[in-house]
Amino acid sequence: MLDQLPEFSALSPVDAMGQSGSTLFQNVRIFDGSGSPLSEPMNVLVIDNIIQLISTDSITPNVGTVIIDGGGRTLMPGLIDAHWHTMLIRPTPAQSIVGDVGYNNITAGVEATDTLMRGFTTVRDVGGPAFGLKQAIDDGTVPGPRIYPSGAMITITSGHGDFRQLSELPRTIGGHLSRMEQIGGALVADSPDEVRVR
Known part of the structure; x- marks a missing residue:
């Protein structure tokens, strides 16, 4: 989960919520809860708390985007x-x-x-x-x-x-x-x- 990522756990709770702005998760395997196996390494762009893009290709972030390198760890939807x-x-x-x-x-x-x-x-x-x-x-x-x-x-x-x-x-x-x-x-x-x- 996200709190296992050192870069994420260092953020304040308000930053972690991503109340405004965007966050790019790079190199994460996605667990979607559907029973499918974990994805191959992906990149996920979240803007204003809404997932905008999931891609195996690199995503170019906007200026000010918080970038979190998942290091191949698992990213999952909120519980x-x-x-x-x-x-x-x-x-x-x-x-x-x-x-x-x-x-x-x-x-x-x-x-x-x-x-x-x-x-x-x-x-x-x-x-x-x-x-x-x-x-x-x-x-x-x-x-x-x-x-x-x-x-x-x-x-x-x-x-x-x-x-x-x-x-x-x-x-x-x-x-x-x-x-x-x-x-x-x-x-x-x-x-x-x-x-x-x-």
């Missing part, structure tokens, strides 16, 4: 994590609910960058308050993978997504929202009518 929780990777569920929201957001941003550097360019966030981090990644504030957010989990009392604390008062329909619900982590719905309200 997709189909079950990811933006706010539940670094902090524990308890920390993400009762901890400081600002701190949790910062640690989620660091984890997003680490996730990208591990080769995951797309993640499906399957529950939780992911919209702020998605926005920060999309506008270039934080390097990270493309996030497809689901929003708050809908759960039943004591269900998989019920992270309410034992010290919280029982909920009534239309009553006070739990901390978990206030931060957008999960919503409790114990009947079809409550699901419709949510």
